Each structure stands twice: as structure tokens, then as C-alpha cells.
Amino acid sequence: MRIDKYLWCIRYYKTRSIATEAAKKGHITVNGQVAKPSREVLPTDKITLRKDQINYKLVVLDVPLNRLGAKLVDLYRKDETPAEAFEHIALMKLSKEHYRANGTGRPTKKERRDIDDFIGDDFDNENVEEI
Secondary structure (H helix, E strand, O other), X not given: OEHHHHHHHOOOOOOHHXXXXXXXXXXXXXXXXXXXXXOEOOOOOEXXXXXXXXXXXXXXXXXXXXXXXXXXXXXXXXXOOOHHHHHHHHHHHHHHHHOOOOOOOOXXXXXXXXXXXXXXXXXXXXXXXXX
């Protein structure tokens, strides 16, 4: 089976055309060599693919006949992706949510509400003494 079809069948890509584009861009390697979309996949092949800033490492256990349900994917591949890769992405998402550079403008409506909740309702700006 072709590598693009295999990755589509085991649900790593939503469409075959997306899988084909990833192979053309060099994001997919099979046994350490960059794979073209038409590269045949055989059992025991080791696939490395880069998707969403994560390097997935897979071992082909068997080749399916057609696209699978999500529950059956583990019968055809073994995922050897290290857990640190997923933890790194989670930390990056958290840091992006809480980071705001100085001078980037006014707070959004949601941020303003959060500030008001933090300060409290009984805080009155007119009675604040300046230091």
C-alpha cells in the first residue's frame, strides 16, 4: 500500500491529498529515508512523520485493506512517539495563552472582565490615592 494511503487509512491525515502533500514536502520518512507519496509500506517499516510540530514515530504492524475506524487503528500500527513531545506542545499552548507583550494595545473584553473579577466589584477608581 502507498504511504499516503496508509497514513490516511490509519487516520493520521484527514484526506489523502493532505497526506500526499506532506510526503512531497519531505515530512515523512520510512526507515530513515525521505518517502515519496507512492512509496510502498510493508510490515515492520518504521515511519517518522512531522505533523503539528510533533515528530510521530510509528512501526507498521500490518497493512489495512481500507480506511479504519478509530478503535481499530492500533491493530495496524505501533506508536512509539515519546511522551515528551506531547508535553512540550501542551507547555507551548499554555505559554501562548498567558503571554501578552507590553504595549500591544488595550485588553480585550474577556481580559477586562477577568481583571474586574480579580480586582473585585467594590473597588472604586475615584477613591484611589496616587503614590
